[in-house]
Every structure is written in C-alpha cells, then in structure tokens.
Amino acid sequence: MSIGITGFGAYIPRLRLNRQAVVTANAWYAPELKGKARGHRAMANWDEDSITMAVAAARDALGGQDLQGRVREVILASCTLPFAERLNAAVVAEALNLDEYTGASDVTGSQCAALAGFSQALASAASAPGTVLLTAADNRRTRAASAQELDYGDGAAALLFGREQVIAEVLGQAALSVDFIDHFRLTGREIDYYGEERWVRDEGVSRCMPQVIKRALSDSGVDAEAVAHFIFPTSLAKMDAQLAQACGIPAEAVVDGLALEVGNTGVGHGLLLLAKVLESAEPGQVIVLAQFGSGARAVVLRVTDEIKHFAVRRGVSGWLTRGREELSYTRFLTYKxxxxxxxxxxxxxxxxxxxxxxxxxxxxxLGLVAxxxxxxxxxxxxxxxxxxTPDAAALDTQDAHPLADRLGRVLSWSxxxxxxxxxxxxxxxxIDxxxxxxxxxxxxxxxKGExxxxxEVEMVFRIKDIDDLRxxxxxxWKATPVHTPAPQAPLE
Amino acid sequence: MPIGIKDKVAILGMGCCRFGERWDASPEDLMVEAYSEAMADAGISPEQIDAAWFSTHMEDVGTGRGGTPMSIALRLPNIGVTRVENFCAGGSEAIRAAVYAVASGACDIALALGVEKLKDTGYGGLPVATVGTYIPQWYPGAVAPANFAQLASAYQARFNVDPQLLKRAIAHVSVKSHANGAKNPKAHLRKIITEEQCLKAPIIAEPLGLFDCCGVSDGAAAVIVTRPDIARAMGKTDLVTFKALQVAVSNGWEMQGNGWDGSYVHTTRIAARKAYAEAGITRPREQISLTEVHDCFSITELVTMEDLFLSEPGMAVRDVLDGAFDAEGRVPCQIDGGLKCFGHPVGASGIRMLYEIYLQLKGRAGPRQLPDPRTGLIHNLGGQPSQNVCSISIIGREED
Incomplete structure (x- = not known):
C-alpha cells in the first residue's frame, strides 16, 4: 500500500511589495540594503494572517470547502499563529466546513514545523483511511530596514495525505533536533532575534543539513544523483546550491526559491515550493524537501503516475499571476x-x-453556510x-447550504x-x-475602479475585525474579483 | 381595508427649533425651543396634554433613554411619556402614536416631540452604531452614505443610465435643496451652491460627493394634535388634518432574497400605495401639492420620486433635471431645504417635515411660501435601502 501525498495547493497574497520602494524609503538609514532592491515580496493584506492564508491554501488543495467530508484530520503548521491559545487549526477546520469529528492540531516552534506536521500527517494517513490535511502559513513581522523585511514573503501551502490516488509517495524521511539558535523569539514578542549569518551558514546549515538529507536518502534507498528536484528554502545566498553539491545532488535539481517573486514565506515555504514542483513533475521523479530550524528535517518523495490525474486549481503558478504591485512601504509597515x-x-x-x-x-x-x-x-x-418568502413564510424548512464555493455577482456597491x-x-x-x-x-x-x-466575485475567508482592546x-468571508486585471498593475 | 384616520385628527400647534451645529444648546434646550413654539401655536397649557411620545435615536449620546428626558426637560405634568425609536423614521412614529391616541379617543390632546443632539459626539457624519452581538460578526461596518450610494450603482445598471448624467441629476437635487434652504431662517445650511461645486466635491461614498449628503444637525421639533371638533371648539379655523399615516418595514426579503434589484426602496412603494388609498388619492402627481422626502442623500430623493409614483419608472433623472421638483416645479420637494439643508437631527426629522408642510398649508412659510398648497406628503425613511422602516404621512386642509 502506498501512502503519501494525494493533493496540493498554495496561496500567495495578492499584494506584492516592490523591494525597490522599501530600499529607497530606507536609503537614508540603511544604504547597505540596496543590493536587495530586486523584485517583489508577497505581502499579506491587513485582513490576512496565518489562519486565513492556510484556509486559502487548503481550499486550493481541496478544490474548495470539504463538502464530501473527506478530511478527518487537519494539521496547521506556523510560527505566526494568530492565537497562542484557541486552536488555530480548529478555525481552519470550521472555515473549510469540515465534519465536526475532525482531529485538529497546531504545530509550531521552528521553521521545521511544516515538515514535523508532514511526519505527523503521514503517520496519521498510515493509521487509518481518509484524508489528512496539512496546511502551513506564515505572516512574519520584521523590523523596518532589516534584511528580513526584504527577504521574507507571506504565503501558505497545503498538502493532502492518504492512501488512494497517491501522487507522490513518501520514500523516507529524517529528523535532527538540536538547540542550534539561528534565531529565536520569546513568547509574547513579535520580532525574531537573529544570530550571526556566517555562523548560521557555516556551523548550522552546512553541518546539520547534509547529515539529515543523506540520512533521508539512505532511508529511502535513493542515490543523491537520482534526485530530480531539491527543495531547500533559505534566505542565505546560494545556500541551496552549496547544499546540493555537498550532498551529491545534481545542480540542476535545485528548485528556485521564488525569492524574486514571493520571498521566503517561512514555515510553509518548503511546501509552497513542493506545490510548485508538483505542478509540472513527471512520474518517477524523486524530490527531496529539506528545511532547517532547531535542527533539520528532510523527506524524500517519488512522483507517481497519478500525478497526471490531479487537477491543479490555482496553484503557485496561478497565484503568481494574480499579483498586484504595491509601491507603498508605509502600507506594508502598517499592516505589519x-x-x-x-x-x-x-x-x-x-x-x-x-x-x-x-x-x-x-x-x-466561519463556514459561510446559509x-x-x-x-x-x-x-x-x-x-x-x-x-x-413573500406571503408564505415557512417554519423550519431550511437545510444547510454552503456558499463559500459559489460564485457571486455584484448587485450594488459603493x-x-x-x-x-x-x-x-x-x-x-x-452579492447575489x-x-x-x-x-x-x-x-x-x-x-479603486475595480x-x-x-x-463576478468569489469568496475568501478573511479577518473581519480586530479587537485591539481585548x-x-x-x-x-469577503468578496474578491474572480478575474483580476493584468498582473503587477499598481494599487492606487 | 381599515377605515383609516383621514380627517379624524387635526394639528393644533407645531414648533421647531433652529437646526444646525447648536454648540450653544443641550438637547433639553432644543426640546424647550420646539415645545414652547408648539404650545404658543396651540394656545394650550401643559395640563391639557393627556399623553406624549418622544423620539430620539441615539439615546446614549446625551439625551438619554426612556420618557424621562423629555418629561423632565419640559416639566410635563406627570403624564405618560413614551420613547419611540425606529431609526431615522422615529419622529414619524411619535406622530403616529399621538395621532392614534387621539383618534382612539384615549386622549383629547397629545404631544409628539423628537430631538437629536448629534454634535456632542465628536463626529462629522453620524456616529458609528453601537456594537451588537451577531450582526457585526458578518455585516460590514457600513456607513449610511455607502448604503445609500448603492442605490446609484443599481439604478444606473437597471436603467442603463450614463453615470455622468446620473451624477448631474443628483447634483441638481442638492442645488435645488440649497436654493430652498437659503430662504429658511431655521435651516442648518443656508448657502446657495452650484452644480459644478457638487460635481467637483470630494467623494464620500462612490458616487456620492460631499454635497450629495445631508447635514448632520442638532434639532428638535414638536407637534400637538387633537380632534377637529376640539380644535374648532377652541376657536381654530382652517384646520390641517391627517389624511394618512402608513409605515412599511422590511422583513428581510430585499436583504436576503434575490428578487429586489437594489434600484428602488421596496417599502416606500408599499407605504405609498397604502397611504394614497387611506387618503383617497388616485392621481398623486396632480393631487399632491408638495412633498418633504427623506433626502438623506441626493440619490435617495431621486429614486423616491419614482417610488412615490411622482415619476415614471426610469424617468426621475429627466424629471429632476427638468426641474419637476424644484420650488417652481410640478410637485415641489424639500421647499424648506430638506434633510440636506434644514438638517437631519435623526429623531426630530419626521416631525420637522410635518412642520414645513403644516406651515405651507397654513400659508405661514414666509419667503418660501408656495401658492395655495392643498395636500402635502411626508416620506420618512429609516435604515438603508435594503432593510428599512418607511413612513409616509399625508396631511391636508380639512375641507379637501
């Protein structure tokens, strides 16, 4: 019986902050950032957070809310969970209109959280039939004029696990847990503190990652040269290529990290890149996905023939084309x-x-059920x-009628x-x-003017209000246009 | 069909304070101003009032809840005072309660008063609503201009109206009301404006600009009603009587169903039909001499002309631009400046509208007096186009 990934999805917020705008605004203070003034970083709108982005990615993977009741467990991985207490994954489950008897858990604590969730999801899929949903998202806060502000992006990804119609089977995995503190954030603080980059690169990533990747490969019985896609999300320049070389993985297998279009989306970035790879992967191809954080994790996957039957909804490629350039750095600072x-x-x-x-x-x-x-x-x-009903009000005749996946049209607006x-x-x-x-x-x-x-509009799950006092x-849910204007049209 | 209240109740006296940004006055002072004028007009003493109804919408911004704020401010002789609230149509509710009390014979003389003190809230525009429990969890934090502005987008779509033409028509609505308001010493806004000013004003809620929105004002208005026979016994002549009082309230059909196209106000049409029937009006365009409608926003007034059957469907833009509702037009509308310029102290507005029609029918409207009006219509709308309370009252000379 093969167990593995049965579906994938992603989400990239529509706003794409122009990095040059950030660098220009901060040039008086941090001229050294000018080397980073290339491309765009994805930026969560004010009404997006890790919960809403995770929901969007999950819907992309499921094709909407889970109206067939397939999902029996949901795992949410993030280091920027909106609630420290109140199960964030339960909010995701409600938004997806999942059956109430669904297991839900939050996984957090390191950049490896999504791969920890991966391991948990896999074990769960192995233990019982049904679909396990893993979704990961991050909406990280960074200090103004920091390198992270430019390197990072916001986004989410989702994977479905199960035993049937497996599109990528899991061949092996490995985990290493060590207290290597490349960055940390105490509970209640909002911005990470970072260790020296050279130390992180040379002593952390360069030492931890090859061990774990080699272990996962050997667990899988796959040679490094056979790897077709190597995914290692990092903000360290060329780190992914150096790592591939250190592990004997072919240079051409290194998957582009979408730094120019999206930025590093944190916990979910590995899954996001995997979703991108799976969009065009060929049956038989081997994929290595590795992530670094308080140790390291790696998984080895092999794409199956079933990949041909999986219909990508928007997918990473679709979301990439839905961007709109944001030129206002103060908007970004405000939303963050x-x-x-x-x-x-x-x-x-x-x-x-x-x-x-x-x-x-x-x-x-939460479920938009009428x-x-x-x-x-x-x-x-x-x-x-x-x-x-005019002149014929009927009592207790209404059945649940989910609206989230139905398109609407604008009747009137202002x-x-x-x-x-x-x-x-x-x-x-x-909206009708x-x-x-x-x-x-x-x-x-x-x-303005859109x-x-x-x-024609579609429904998206978003923050309605923020109660700052408590x-x-x-x-x-909110309405957003189904078809968006040409990509990168600036926001007025 | 019920018998109705036609000619069963007459207006004995009315009063209305000067509306505006009344930094000089508290709600109690505004009430005293309106009440004193009404009492002098009626020529009665407080002991003759049997019961009173009190309309105020935003109770928590200063005026207070219950009947006591009015009873204490006016030192009423321990009679029943009941507060009513029905969004911006609360004033008409107070009138309705007083009229029905008199018509039933339960009271000989009843008082209705409305007041709103908006300028102590720190807001330009209406203050944001208090937080409820369920509705705010899904309903947009919507403001009145954007709720009413949606009439424009739907009307435009329904009749395929050129947006520029519609913008000009609603500008004309405001230009006309400013011209009228300039002649009204009690009005809040008394400056004449031009179409160009309207078109160039900053947008508040697409497509409504600043001059498409009514004034947010402090004010109070009062009416004292009695039976015609009592009025005559008191020596009153040329009585103005109620011909119809109708209220229609949304039940969620417009808001939730798909049958309403958003381009009109469903309840206005229902209330108008009932009011015309109660008053015995069959040809409103000829039989109604003037109207005071709920022009919270210029677009509301425009579509209301169709909803009151004073314009054919889709023809309000043309009629407005042709001046059909100007002071010299076919059926003058807002001859006192309307909500737009007289001002909109929410709980008082319905009674203020009644006040103007009463003055006009009595021939006491000074420089804005229309020649020989016989019957006037008051349209008082609370809520928003998709979910509202619509009150329509018709008053006229007793002999008509």
Missing part, C-alpha cells in the same frame, strides 16, 4: 504593525465579540427559522472614505450568489 496610523474617531469603535453568539452561529460565520428552504428553494443568509478602514476606500455591496442567496458584504483585495455591478480577531 510597525507603523501606527491615526485611526480617527471612527477607529475607536468597540469591536467586542459575543463569544456565545460566535459559537452559536459558527457555521454561518439556509436553503426545501419548499421554495430560497436561500437565506443568515439562516433563520422562518423564511422570507466605496466610501468615511469609516475607519485599513485599506480605503472601504468597498462593500450586495449562483443558485440563490444574497449578502451585503465587504470586498477585499480590490483597487468593482462594478455584475462583476486582543481578539474575528473572521468572516
């Missing part, structure tokens, strides 16, 4: 919490969430006991500059859903 803007009197509104209400309506709020009347067919959001909003002007409008139902909802990832009546976030 490094710059405090005047919010105005409207920004003082209390955003306290009634937790009892949030729980009672979790299917509607109620469809089995008599009239009318779709109700939010669901209610009585239908709105964009206002009055409310306190992190991406003005604030766009919202009425394919198959019925209507919600007055917010738009996200839109620029929203029109009859525009330190809480609430999530809901």
């Amino acid at each position: 919490g490094q710059l405090q803007l005047e919010r105005g009197v409207r920004g003082e509104q209390d955003k306290k969430t009634a937790l009892s209400t949030a729980y009672r309506h979790r299917r509607a709020i 109620g469809r009347c089995r008599v009239s067919g009318d779709v109700h959001f939010p669901p209610s006991r009585l239908t709105y 964009a206002e500059s009055l409310s306190s909003y992190m991406a003005p002007p604030h766009h919202y409008g009425q 859903f394919e198959g019925g139902g209507r919600i007055l909802m917010e738009f996200t990832d839109v620029a 929203v029109q009546t009859a525009l 330190g809480f976030k609430r999530y809901f």
